[in-house]
Amino acid sequence: MRYLAYILAQTGRNLKQTWSTQCMTLLTVSLSVLIFAFFFLIYTNMLAAGEKLGDELRLIVYLEDEIVPQMQDQLERKIRGFSDVEKVVYVSRKKAFDRLSKQLDKDKDVLDDLGPDFLPPSIEVYPAKNLHTLTQIKHFADFLATLPQATKVQYGHSWVERFAYFTKLLQIIMFLSGGLLILTTTFMVSYTIRLTIFARREELQILRMLGATDAYIKVPLLLEGVMQGFLGTGFGLLSLYFLFTWIRERFTGPGFLNLFEFSFFPLQILVLITGVSIIFCAGGSLTSMRKLLRL
Amino acid sequence: MKKTTENTPPGEIPVDKPFVDLVKVSKIFKPSITALQDISISIARGELVFLTGMSGAGKTTLLKLICCLDRPTKGVIEVEGKDLSRLKPKQLQLLRQNIGVAYQNFRILPDLTVFQNxxxxxEVAYxxxxVIRRRIDDLLNMLLLTDKRDTETGKLSRGEQQRVAIARAAANSPSLLLADEPTGNLDTETTWQVMNLFKQLNDAGTTIIIASHDETIYKNAPFRTLKLVQGKLV
Structure with missing residues (x-):
């Protein structure tokens, strides 16, 4: 208990002696965490949105003409033989017409002159959940296009493609900002600890002469790094939370953002980011100690 | 208190098992400055010894070797029966906590108060x-520094700073106390206050080595005096 009290007192002395640099480091760590966590948040939300879209994904195979039930079974077997699918639904011309007129509701009289046969029959394929990547979807669509009677396969190709590329871009930005986070936390904290050691060089020498143990000298410096990591990450994540809340409040209503359900990090992710950040800050602290403290 | 007569030849092993034992210790600074040459001294537990000699005779170097701030080029130094060259870092740190050193250049921090210094x-001894408050108040009282308790040491006179250094050395009631020119900046009255403190510590069982060239403090004193001349014990 007494040991802890003295260690904390030493840490307090360190912070007091280099408080301006400590503040700068804290700000830098916070900003780095904020930048990284911001992109990470968008990325995880996009992944969730992607998964949701994947659940609703369906490929529509337009057919040249109506097909008999036997042919329908045969096609379904072929499709299931190529890839796992949730379900396959045959939509006849009449069924398609009924759906459209139901969708048009009050304006369905626009269909009066067209007659019930003007829409092509189709097969709606709902792929299994394991069909994730754009390449897999494309590959499956290519196969569907080769089915007998198939004239066209539609699945919002360009939209899915753009979404996949955007997610990829976010992934790259996330890794870059993650790298930035590692560099800033490690180097800034290392630099701050270095300054602390220089500022207290005389005192540390005296402590050594008085018989201070390694723990008495090193643990406060390590704690300083840990505190930088904890507080810096805390401020960064808190800022992100306020930013997130602000955006959600301001941009609610019809619009792009309403297509997805945006959510903040779960507790586990918050703990993980904080933990990793603390490890890097402590690493920076240890690096400086190893270089400058000869006990 | 173990008093040895003035007749005791320099460096002779006292009756008890030596508390500080130096065997043929030499210190040569690069390139070839011999600071100490073949020094053999045995000091018993609870003894008070004066180490005298002119400036540059090697007194400070000898004290630094005894408190492990430097290593000898040759020879063996044992404190409390432990060979200093074989101590592990942890053992060395614990030993240092048990050795109080009042440095010639004080080595106190000017921006900290007397109490903090x-x-x-x-604190390093946890x-x-x-206990810290009580002990420091006692020491400050003995060294006439009570009114300076919360003054930054940078604002004190040299004499006062010297007393702070001595108080710090004595703070842990160490088993060995090394004082390097402890009265160099003090007036007569304060000199005797400091010497009185040393005597009290010695009475309580602390082994003390005082390096000094001030003849007034060791002349006629009932303690052993070791004289260094150009790095040799005479």
Whole structure:
């Protein structure tokens, strides 16, 4: 208990002696965490949105003409033989017409002159959940296009493609900002600890002469790094939370953002980011100690 | 208190098992400055010894070797029966906590108060705050520094700073106390206050080595005096 009290007192002395640099480091760590966590948040939300879209994904195979039930079974077997699918639904011309007129509701009289046969029959394929990547979807669509009677396969190709590329871009930005986070936390904290050691060089020498143990000298410096990591990450994540809340409040209503359900990090992710950040800050602290403290 | 007569030849092993034992210790600074040459001294537990000699005779170097701030080029130094060259870092740190050193150049921090400077020595030994307060107040009282308790040491006179350094050395009631020119900046009255403190510590069982060229403090004193001349014991 007494040991802890003295260690904390030493840490307090360190912070007091280099408080301006400590503040700068804290700000830098916070900003780095904020930048990284911001992109990470968008990325995880996009992944969730992607998964949701994947659940609703369906490929529509337009057919040249109506097909008999036997042919329908045969096609379904072929499709299931190529890839796992949730379900396959045959939509006849009449069924398609009924759906459209139901969708048009009050304006369905626009269909009066067209007659019930003007829409092509189709097969709606709902792929299994394991069909994730754009390449897999494309590959499956290519196969569907080769089915007998198939004239066209539609699945919002360009939209899915753009979404996949955007997610990829976010992934790259996330890794870059993650790298930035590692560099800033490690180097800034290392630099701050270095300054602390220089500022207290005389005192540390005296402590050594008085018989201070390694723990008495090193643990406060390590704690300083840990505190930088904890507080810096805390401020960064808190800022992100306020930013997130602000955006959600301001941009609610019809619009792009309403297509997805945006959510903040779960507790586990918050703990993980904080933990990793603390490890890097402590690493920076240890690096400086190893270089400058000869006990 | 173990008093040895003035007749005791320099460096002779006292009756008891030596507390500080130096065997043929030499220190040569690069390129070829011999600071100490073949020094053999045995000091018994609870003894008070004066180490005398002119400036540059090697007194400070010898004290630094005894408190492990430097290593000898040759020879063996044992404190409390432990060979200093074989101590592990942890053992060395514990030994240092048990050796109080009052440096010639004080080595105190000018921006810390008198109390903070002295308490540093006790904090590294994890003494309780109550013990620290009580002990420091006693020491300050003995060294006539009570009114300077919360003054930054940078604002004190040289004599006062010297007393702070001595108080810090004595703070942990160490088993060995090394004082390098402890009265160099003090007036007669304060000199005797400091010597009185040393005597009290010695009476309580602390082994003390005082390096000094001030003849007035060791002349006619009932303690052994070792004289260094150009790095040799005479």
């Amino acid at each position: 002295i308490s540093m020595a006790m 003494r309780s705050p109550t």
